[in-house]
Each structure stands twice: as C-alpha cells, then as structure tokens.
Amino acid sequence: QSALTQPASESGSPGQSITISCTGTTNDIGGSDYVSWYQQHPDQAPKLILYDVTKRPSGVSGRFSGSKAGNTASLTISGLQAEDEADYYCCSFTTTTTPWVFGGGTKLTVL
C-alpha cells in the first residue's frame, strides 16, 4: 500500500503557528472526508487529535485545526507550545484493498 506523503520534519518557536501537509491521491484523501490526524510522543501510543478533516475530539485543544484541498490535507497548530513537540501522522480512508493508510509521519520540533 502507498503511504501518504508528509514532510519528514517541521519546526517552530513557541507561540508561532505551523502547518503540516499530507498529500495523497484521488483514491484516498482526494476521494474521502475521512481524514484524521494523530499525535505521538516518544514511547506512547498515537492519540487522535482531528477526524473527518476538521473535527476535534473532546478534550483536544482548539489550537489544532485541519483542512483539505484536493488530494492534500493539512494540520495547523497555532500558538506552539513545548508539549506539542511530537510525531504527527495523517491517516485517510482509501478505496483500495487497504481501507486505511497512514502518512510517513512528521517530527515537530519546538525550538
């Protein structure tokens, strides 16, 4: 199965905003509103932070927001905090034989 494409790393200073992109195809992101994002700290399980492109689960900070245009989804984190330093993965439903595919992950560093 082909992975969704994310930048390997991003960085920002506390208080700044950053955006992480996730590019797929018409078989996944381009053809589905079931795009989700996960935050993973070292040695921890992934944690859902966005689903259905833009929706936040209860308890997730409003500093996390999502969008989608064509085959690319984006995660924006505003007001960066030290605790945001983690790996971030996008995930999409697909119309192929593999129903769910993840991005390669983006390591976010808060400077």
Next chain:
Amino acid sequence: QVQLAQSGAEVKNPGASVKLSCKAFGYKLSSFNLYWLRQAPGQRPEWVGRINVEYVETKYGERFQGRVTITADTSTNTAYMEMSGLTSEDTAKYYCARMGVAAFDVWGQGTLVTVSS
C-alpha cells in the same frame, strides 16, 4: 473510562507464532470495529487487520493474509491477534485500536514483539 489494555512484551524465535490480547474497558467490543495495527521503529503505523465482533467478520491486510488470525471473546470483552511464521521484519510494536467515527479514537498501550534468534 474507555480504554484498551494489551498484553505484555513478547520475544520469539523466527518461524514461531505469537498471540496478543487486547481487553476493552468501558464499552462493549461488539459496539465498534476493533483494529490491529503495527509500527516498526521510526515507521508509520500499518494496518494489520480488523474484526467486527457483532457480525463475527474479519478482514486482513493483503500482506498478512494467511498468517494472521483475529478473534474475540465477548464473555471477557477481549480481542486477540495471532500471527504465525514470524520473521525479523515482524519486529514492531503492535497496537489494538477502536474505530470510532471514521477514526482510531481509542488505542491500547501497545505490545512490543521482538523476533530474534
């Protein structure tokens, strides 16, 4: 509180089998699809398979067909994943995760499986 609790780390020889467990608390397994995913060090999560407990229906990733079996015991609210023919490439952390509204909304803590001679 809704959570998934997984069994402990495993070390296996090449060619062996492993069976992992995932016990659900705070909800009934039959209410949501339960997925197994794995994540090798520094890699993205990868879908292994899933079970719909209510309809006793399973589906597996193409690369795992024939050597992975996912089952569930409704009396203990526990799901299991058994993988056979282990190789070093199967070394990874294995997670169970609940499929909520089109996303993996609850994850187990993960089980590290190490395959080494």
